[in-house]
Amino acid sequence: MIIKVRFFSMLKGKVGKEEASLSIPENTSAYQLKNILKNEFPAIAEFIDKNIMISVNQEFAHKNTVIKDGDEVALLPPFSGG
């Protein structure tokens, strides 16, 4: 199945694009997705390990959140608004 991955803040610069389409297995959890993303985008692997949150369809995901076909996943570095 295909998902959309979005990058923000410093991740966008390190990956070199704002979003990417990614083919992942059915029933992938957010936790498993982090490992897939580390392999797919080695430039940001250390950030994914450290302090990146994941959202699925614009809601915060838990490690057991199951990703579905067509989902929009975003990698969210620590926020600094306000």
Next chain:
Amino acid sequence: MDLIRIQKQGFDINKEIELVKAASKSIGGVVVFLGTARDISRGKEIIKLDFEHYPGMAEKKLKEIRDTALKNFNIIEMGIVHRTGAIAIGENIVLIAAAAQHRNDAFMACEWAITELKRVTPIWKKETTKKGEVWVEEHP
């Protein structure tokens, strides 16, 4: 004009206050938090700021903050506006206005809302110094 907005352009503080005051004649106090762009950050001189947000999710989180504030505090209305894009030193970044019958409820709701905004809203700040640009990874 919406009470909850993320926008590139600046905002008029008086208009934002009037917007929440329009909710009810029972309002007896409005507490406003105004975040502005300062020229120093962690000891470094800042030339300008840039804010990026996650369109859709950021607005949704701000709406949730307003909904939760209206539920958990004895306030009548709350407005939140946050700017995005390039912001010069001294310009306004964010405004939260909490309106209540009595001041104490408005103070508490406003303080909670700005802390929550920093915690849950997907907005990121980039600081430009003489040495270059850096994305800020903290929300003090």
